[in-house]
Structure formats: C-alpha cells, structure tokens
Amino acid sequence: MDIEKKLSSITKNVYTNTEIRIGYSYDASGVEFRPDFVVFAEDTNEVIEISKLVKEFKIPLYPRGAGSGFVGGAVPKNSGIVLSLEKMNKILEVDKKNKIVISEAGVITGILRKNLLKENLFYPPEPSSLDFCTIGGNVNTDAGGLRTVKYGTTRRYVAGLEVVFPGGIKEILGGKFSKETAGYSIKDLIIGSEGTLGIVTKIYLKLLIPPEKKIVAQVYFKSIGDSINFVNGLLLKTDNITACEYIGPEIVNLLINDKMIESQARDSSLLLIEVDGGQNEVERGKRLIEEELQGFDVINYTTGTEEDEIERIWIARKSVSPILFKLKPTKINEDVCLPRSELKNYINDVQEYAKNKEVLLCIFGHIADGNLHLNIMTDKNNLTEFARAKELVNYIFEKAIFLKGTLSGEHGIGLLKSGFMKKRYSDNMLEYFKSIKQVFDPDLIMNPGKIFYG
Amino acid sequence: MDDEKLLEVVNQCVRCGACKGGCPVSAVLLNELASSRGKLVLIEKVLKGEIPFNEEVLKSIFECTLCMNCASNCPRSIEIENAYIEMRKRIIENYGKDFIEKIAYKLISERDISKLLFKSYQLFEKLLSKRLEDDRGIKLRFPLPLIKNRILPSIPDYTLNELWEKEIQASRGFKKEKDVGFFTGCMVEYLKPEFGIRLFRILEKAGERLGYTSKQSCCGAPHYLSGLTRESDRLKNKNIEAFQDFSCVITLCSTCAWYLKKYLNKEIYDFMEYLKILIDRGIEIKPVISGRVSYHFPCHQVRGQNLKSMVYYVLKSIFKENFIKIDNDDSCCGGGGMFTYTYPDTAFSITEARLDNYEKSEYILTNCIECIIVLNEAVIKNGRNIKIMHILEAIE
Numbered sequence: 001m002d003i004e005k006k007l008s009s010i011t012k013n014v015y016t017n018t019e020i021r022i023g024y025s026y027d028a029s030g031v032e033f034r035p036d037f038v039v040f041a042e043d044t045n046e047v048i049e050i051s052k053l054v055k056e057f058k059i060p061l062y063p064r065g066a067g068s069g070f071v072g073g074a075v076p077k078n079s080g081i082v083l084s085l086e087k088m089n090k091i092l093e094v095d096k097k098n099k100i101v102i103s104e105a106g107v108i109t110g111i112l113r114k115n116l117l118k119e120n121l122f123y124p125p126e127p128s129s130l131d132f133c134t135i136g137g138n139v140n141t142d143a144g145g146l147r148t149v150k151y152g153t154t155r156r157y158v159a160g161l162e163v164v165f166p167g168g169i170k171e172i173l174g175g176k177f178s179k180e181t182a183g184y185s186i187k188d189l190i191i192g193s194e195g196t197l198g199i200v201t202k203i204y205l206k207l208l209i210p211p212e213k214k215i216v217a218q219v220y221f222k223s224i225g226d227s228i229n230f231v232n233g234l235l236l237k238t239d240n241i242t243a244c245e246y247i248g249p250e251i252v253n254l255l256i257n258d259k260m261i262e263s264q265a266r267d268s269s270l271l272l273i274e275v276d277g278g279q280n281e282v283e284r285g286k287r288l289i290e291e292e293l294q295g296f297d298v299i300n301y302t303t304g305t306e307e308d309e310i311e312r313i314w315i316a317r318k319s320v321s322p323i324l325f326k327l328k329p330t331k332i333n334e335d336v337c338l339p340r341s342e343l344k345n346y347i348n349d350v351q352e353y354a355k356n357k358e359v360l361l362c363i364f365g366h367i368a369d370g371n372l373h374l375n376i377m378t379d380k381n382n383l384t385e386f387a388r389a390k391e392l393v394n395y396i397f398e399k400a401i402f403l404k405g406t407l408s409g410e411h412g413i414g415l416l417k418s419g420f421m422k423k424r425y426s427d428n429m430l431e432y433f434k435s436i437k438q439v440f441d442p443d444l445i446m447n448p449g450k451i452f453y454g
Numbered sequence: 455m456d457d458e459k460l461l462e463v464v465n466q467c468v469r470c471g472a473c474k475g476g477c478p479v480s481a482v483l484l485n486e487l488a489s490s491r492g493k494l495v496l497i498e499k500v501l502k503g504e505i506p507f508n509e510e511v512l513k514s515i516f517e518c519t520l521c522m523n524c525a526s527n528c529p530r531s532i533e534i535e536n537a538y539i540e541m542r543k544r545i546i547e548n549y550g551k552d553f554i555e556k557i558a559y560k561l562i563s564e565r566d567i568s569k570l571l572f573k574s575y576q577l578f579e580k581l582l583s584k585r586l587e588d589d590r591g592i593k594l595r596f597p598l599p600l601i602k603n604r605i606l607p608s609i610p611d612y613t614l615n616e617l618w619e620k621e622i623q624a625s626r627g628f629k630k631e632k633d634v635g636f637f638t639g640c641m642v643e644y645l646k647p648e649f650g651i652r653l654f655r656i657l658e659k660a661g662e663r664l665g666y667t668s669k670q671s672c673c674g675a676p677h678y679l680s681g682l683t684r685e686s687d688r689l690k691n692k693n694i695e696a697f698q699d700f701s702c703v704i705t706l707c708s709t710c711a712w713y714l715k716k717y718l719n720k721e722i723y724d725f726m727e728y729l730k731i732l733i734d735r736g737i738e739i740k741p742v743i744s745g746r747v748s749y750h751f752p753c754h755q756v757r758g759q760n761l762k763s764m765v766y767y768v769l770k771s772i773f774k775e776n777f778i779k780i781d782n783d784d785s786c787c788g789g790g791g792m793f794t795y796t797y798p799d800t801a802f803s804i805t806e807a808r809l810d811n812y813e814k815s816e817y818i819l820t821n822c823i824e825c826i827i828v829l830n831e832a833v834i835k836n837g838r839n840i841k842i843m844h845i846l847e848a849i850e
Binding site: 017018019020022023027028030040066067068084086087108110114129131132133321322325330331 | 466468469470471472474475476484485486487492495496499505508510511514527529530531781
C-alpha cells in the first residue's frame with residue numbers, strides 16, 4: 001500500500017522531495033527532524049480525509065502554521081506527515097451583527113488584524129511574531145504578546161473552533177455566541193493544546209472596536225525592585241493598563257551603547273507603560289501613572305501621545321531582540337510566568353546564578369502579567385559555555401516552579417520543555433493529561449512527543 | 455565570497471521566521487522554501503554537502519525579487535540578498551543558466567545592440583504587436599520566449615539620444631563639470647525619452663543644466679542582481695569613464711541610483727533627493743495633477759537607500775493634503791528585473807495584491823519605470839481605475 005498515492009488522491013499538494021522536507025523540518029526552536037511527507041491542505045475536507053488516512057495507517061501527523069514557535073511544537077519528532085495549513089488563509093466571514101470574524105487557520109494574524117481595522121473592528125492579541133505567525137498557531141499556543149495586561153490572550157477571543165479530531169471527525173466547538181455552560185468546554189481544552197488533540201481548521205473570533213487614543217510612558221527606575229513595586233502599586237489604582245513592559249538593566253546598557261535610546265541611565269530598569277481608550281481614560285491613566293510615580297525616585301520619565309512619539313518609544317522594545325545578537329550568536333529564548341510578588345527575588349536569583357556560571361542572561365518581559373522572557377546569549381559552538389547555558393535553563397525553570405510560578409506564559413511546552421513537566425505537575429496530573437489525550441487520540445498520532453511524553 | 459564566508463552569512467540565521475513577514479513571494483507561494491529562512495537553510499545544506507545542488511535549489515535561489523524586505527525584518531540584519539547574489543553568481547558561472555535570459559541581458563548591456571533592436575522593432579512594430587487604446591501599452595501578436603501574454607509599454611518614436619540632439623541643442627558648448635550629469639538608465643533611454651527632456655526643463659527652472667553623455671551604459675544592477683558579476687563590472691567601468699567629467703549625477707530610477715552609489719565616486723541623486731534640495735531652496739514645485747495621490751516605494755529607494763521619510767517629506771510638500779499615505783506602500787511590486795519574465799505567474803500575483811492597498815487613491819506615483827510597467831499592466835488587466843505615473847510626470 002502506497003501512502004503517497006493515497007495522499008495524492010486527497011490533495012495535489014503532497015511533497016516527498018528532500019528540499020521541501022528540509023523546509024518543514026524546523027521551527028524557530030533550532031531543533032530539526034525531517035518528515036517523510038509534507039502536505040498542504042487547502043480546505044477542511046482535505047484535512048478530514050488526511051486525518052482519516054493517518055488514523056487508518058497510524059502515521060504521526062504534525063499540524064503546522066508558520067513554524068514560528070520557540071519550543072519545537074511544530075517539528076516532526078517521530079517522522080510522519082507535516083500538515084501545513086499555510087494555504088488555508090482565507091478570512092471567511094466578518095459578521096458585524098455578532099462582532100465575530102470567522103477565519104481559516106492559516107491566516108497571518110497581522111493581516112487579519114489589518115483587514116478588520118479597515119472595518120473599524122479590533123482583534124487585540126498581538127504576539128511579537130504578528131507579521132508572520134498564523135491565527136491557528138496562536139490558538140494552539142494561546143498566544144499573548146505585549147498587550148495582554150488589558151486584553152488577555154488569544155483564549156479570551158475564541159468564541160468557536162472548527163476542529164478535525166483523529167479519524168476525520170469534524171466538530172464545531174462553541175460558535176457565534178459569547179457564553180456557553182452546556183457541557184465541558186472542550187474548546188478551551190483545544191486552545192493551547194499545541195496540536196496534540198486535533199487539527200484546528202477554522203476559528204470564530206470575538207472582536208472589539210479599536211481604541212481611540214493611546215499614551216505611552218517611558219520610565220527609567222534606579223532598581224529592578226523599584227520598577228516592580230511601581231507596577232504593583234499602579235495596578236491597585238487602575239485596571240486600564242494596556243501594556244507594561246520591563247527591560248532589564250543589562251539590556252538597557254546595550255541600548256545605550258547602541259544609541260537606540262536617548263537616555264544615559266546606565267544600569268537602570270526601563271518600564272514602558274501604555275494606556276488606551278477614550279480621551280478621558282487616557283488622561284486618567286497618565287494622571288494615575290504620575291501619581292504613583294511620586295513615591296519613587298526615578299531617573300527619567302517621558303510620555304508620548306502622537307503616533308510618531310509612541311512609535312519612537314516602542315522602538316526601544318523592538319530593538320531588544322536584534323540587539324541581543326550583538327552579544328553572542330546563539331539565543332536560548334525561554335519564558336516563565338510568576339506571581340508578581342516574586343519577580344524581584346526571581347530576577348536577582350537567576351541573574352546571580354548566571355553570573356556564577358559565567359553565562360549572559362538578558363531579561364525583559366510583560367511584567368504586569370508576571371511573564372518574563374529570559375534570553376540566554378551564548379554560542380552553541382562553544383561546548384562548555386553551551387553546557388553551562390543549559391544548566392542555567394534548568395535552573396530558570398526549577399526556580400520558577402519553586403516560587404509557585406510556571407514553565408511558560410507564552411511559548412508553550414512543545415518538545416523542548418516537555419522534560420520539565422514532571423517538575424510542574426504531579427504524577428496524577430500527568431496521568432490525567434495522558435488520559436485526556438487518549439480520549440481524542442487513542443493511537444497517539446497527533447503531534448506525538450510534545451507537551452508530555454506519549 | 456568564498457564558501458567559508460558564505461556559510462558564515464547563512465549560519466547567522468536563527469530560523470525565527472521574521473523574514474516571512476511581508477515577503478511578497480512567500481505571501482503568494484505559501485511555502486517555506488519561498489521564505490528566506492527556507493532558502494538559507496537550503497544554501498547551508500548545499501554548502502555542507504548534505505544535499506546536491508539541483509533544480510529545486512536553483513528555483514529557490516532565483517524565485518525572489520531581491521526586494522530586501524526579509525533583510526529589513528531580520529533581527530540579525532543578515533545580508534540575505536548578498537548570499538543570494540553570490541549563489542546566483544555561482545550558478546551562472548558553474549552551471550550556466552537560461553540561455554534566453556543571458557541573451558536578454560546582453561541586449562541591454564550594449565547600447566549599440568539595444569539601439570539596433572529598438573530600431574528594428576520600430577520598423578516591424580505593426581507586424582509584431584498591437585497598440586492598446588489610448589496608447590496604454592502594447593501586446594505582442596504571438597508569444598515570444600519570456601514574454602507571454604505581457605502588456606508592455608509602447609515604443610516611442612525616438613531614443614533619448616536622438617530626442618536630446620533634436621530638442622536640447624543649446625546644451626552644447628557648456629562645460630560638463632558645471633552640468634548635472636544625467637544617468638538615463640535603459641528605461642528612460644529607450645522607453646521614456648520624454649522624461650529626459652522634462653527633467654532638463656525642471657533643472658533649467660532651478661538654474662541648473664542637465665548634461666547628457668551618449669557614452670553611458672546600463673548601470674549594471676540587473677546583471678549584478680542576476681549573478682552576472684563580471685558583465686556588471688564591465689558596465690561599471692564604462693560608466694565611470696563616461697561620467698568622469700561630471701561632478702554630480704542624477705537619475706530617474708531608484709535602482710540605478712542605489713547601484714551607482716556603490717561605485718560612482720560622486721554625488722549621486724535619486725530624483726527624490728534632488729526634489730528635496732529644490733524644495734529646501736524654496737523653488738516652487740507644482741503638481742500638474744489633481745486628485746488623491748499615493749506613492750509606491752521602489753525597493754531600492756526605501757530599503758536600498760533608506761529614503762522613506764525624505765520621500766514623504768517631498769510628497770507632502772508638493773501634494774499637500776492630496777497626498778494619502780498608504781499602508782504597506784513600501785512592499786515590492788513584483789518587478790525585480792527578470793523576475794516578471796522568469797516567474798510571470800508569481801510576479802503577477804504579487805503585483806495584483808500590491809494594488810489592493812490603493813483602493814482610495816486616484817494616482818500611484820513612483821520613481822522606477824520597471825515598477826510603472828508592472829503596476830500598469832496589472833491595472834489594465836484587472837480593469838482598475840487608477841493611474842500609475844513617475845513622480846516627474848506629476849510635477850512641473
């Protein structure tokens with residue numbers, strides 16, 4: 001029996017040549033496994049037929065969006081078929097009466113947002129890979145981004161999903177309504193499941209109307225502790241904070257060296273705080289920020305309200321990723337999420353550990369969510385340094401869990417973090433996870449090897 | 455670039471995928487190998503000897519407009535286009551490439567040959583092609599290699615060289631070092647000679663003289679970008695000689711300006727840079743069109759020369775509130791030299807998508823005749839109601 005022939009009878013987009021298989025062997029994590037086949041589905045029916053086929057022949061299937069994940073969630077660990085949803089890129093319906101958009105899974109999130117803005121509709125989640133990641137990938141990782149403080153992650157906007165479960169079973173979970181108390185919320189189980197339960201083919205998203213105005217404040221604090229205390233205080237005054245980004249002193253110094261920011265405040269901690277809404281809300285936000293700042297001896301405070309001023313302020317944040325590569329050629333990019341009260345302890349502790357190990361650790365992140373990005377800058381060709389960097393990775397997660405935090409707030413678990421799940425969860429919980437997976441995927445063919453082994 | 459250096463460039467890729475955002479070819483082909491991430495991985499595997507060099511790799515290297523969008527999004531600022539140009543050079547030198555394509559490049563290399571072609575075409579024009587109404591372009595009566603189903607600009611009655619002699623006799627007798635050298639580029643020389651005369655008048659108004667030399671050649675950029683490096687070097691030398699008496703040079707094509715800046719050791723002005731100087735001198739530049747005007751950035755103007763904010767300044771100064779800034783006005787039109795001939799379907803899809811952003815505009819202005827040709831073709835084929843013009847045509 002020839003799988004290729006059977007696949008080719010379902011869709012014209014079946015590839016077995018080495019070059020394409022190489023193209024679909026990696027994602028942004030740096031791990032590489034070559035699939036046997038790369039298949040592009042053009043509609044749900046093709047997905048259903050492929051799903052039936054892989055179930056019949058028990059072939060591993062790896063659904064894939066843009067392949068922009070940092071944890072190896074999309075790589076074909078056990079060979080098999082990579083199913084790319086890139087060609088399912090149609091925005092199917094903008095339903096203004098229900099303020100819902102129905103999109104195929106392969107639509108690029110940034111393009112979806114731009115198209116909706118033309119209709120004066122707003123889809124808030126804004127992962128930093130916005131311009132190239134897909135909405136299907138966002139659902140499967142419950143993507144967040146800069147503006148989750150106010151707007152939450154992808155999950156908050158998913159009203160419904162069309163999912164193809166193994167064996168070609170298509171179900172619509174949720175729908176165009178905004179609440180549901182009928183039965184278990186399987187929809188919420190699928191969100192963030194990293195393609196291990198089924199293939200998300202269509203997404204119903206709840207929409208908002210775009211905010212009228214914005215203000216961005218840029219504050220340089222003398223210490224990490226001050227910046228965190230400020231955030232905790234501010235959040236007791238207002239819930240209307242759109243974004244609150246922390247940039248650690250080690251990165252601020254780099255930005256100063258490269259003249260990416262005007263300030264000369266070396267060793268300071270930088271906060272970028274955005275407030276949006278109507279004129280009154282924005283003015284109130286600015287007032288509250290300034291009120292809270294009175295309790296702190298800050299080095300510098302500026303605000304921007306015009307488009308180009310706002311853009312200029314955010315440039316500091318946008319430059320972080322490129323600038324880190326000036327330190328070292330290899331970036332290990334991890335994220336953890338902690339109670340805000342533990343952030344100061346955590347940052348000081350992991351930095352201390354990194355220093356002892358002589359590894360460069362650069363920290364920034366969505367501080368109001370307690371979500372930190374820890375970027376270890378190293379060189380994979382320097383074996384001893386790279387080994388020390390790996391020890392730091394272990395420590396980063398162990399410490400996060402010790403302080404009652406978790407393994408990830410954004411990137412997910414995928415392949416690279418799956419070994420840490422035992423630290424995060426009890427054996428009982430891991431058994432529950434596995435049992436849930438087996439309800440939908442008894443043959444363990446959906447994106448195998450991810451999240452937890454099995 | 456030797457193997458080691460090339461591998462060093464390629465190995466900088468961390469596979470984040472940022473290059474895919476806004477990549478015009480990726481947006482059409484929806485396939486990893488269309489993205490720079492995919493292409494760089496393939497180059498790496500070829501260099502390491504893990505995969506052989508074959509058609510699929512070749513296609514991946516050439517099916518790219520070299521718009522440099524990927525490099526501008528790359529967090530590591532990898533010189534991606536240089537890696538492709540190096541690969542193209544190796545392909546041309548070691549494997550040979552499409553014979554017809556090589557001939558096409560030869561035709562623009564030598565002005566004598568180009569002129570001969572131009573003249574013979576004029577002679578047999580009616581036999582070969584038909585003009586579209588309003589003289590909006592020509593369509594070949596039968597498909598030629600590389601030109602299938604294309605709408606191309608009509609061929610004028612004179613070359614710029616001929617027109618110059620006819621209309622600008624007065625320019626003679628002036629010392630060249632006092633003239634602003636006019637680098638015509640192949641497109642103005644053969645397809646839009648009237649632009650040269652128009653430019654002369656604009657400079658005249660500003661109290662300057664535009665100087666023409668028939669010794670100039672193609673700037674060499676098309677050859678360089680296609681991997682014909684040696685041919686490009688030969689053309690460079692011809693131009694260095696042709697312009698030795700001029701102190702500065704102006705051109706109406708951003709690709710020419712970008713490339714000349716790399717090798718002609720003089721002040722080189724992209725036309726937009728020259729307009730900025732005139733505006734700052736207080737010389738009034740008036741629009742000759744009324745209606746909503748938007749701009750399309752040639753890749754070599756926005757990413758090649760980094761002139762974005764300056765161009766906005768010029769457009770706002772001239773067109774005031776009639777100028778509408780468009781989202782994505784800096785993405786590639788799908789032109790890219792031979793790209794429209796070698797990958798016509800991909801190119802045309804890119805161009806069509808390009809026009810979608812301009813729903814509210816009546817005019818699209820730009821500073822590259824290649825961009826004008828492809829955008830205009832898509833306007834005609836899609837029956838859209840928008841005019842594509844060179845900025846020079848829209849002002850006086």
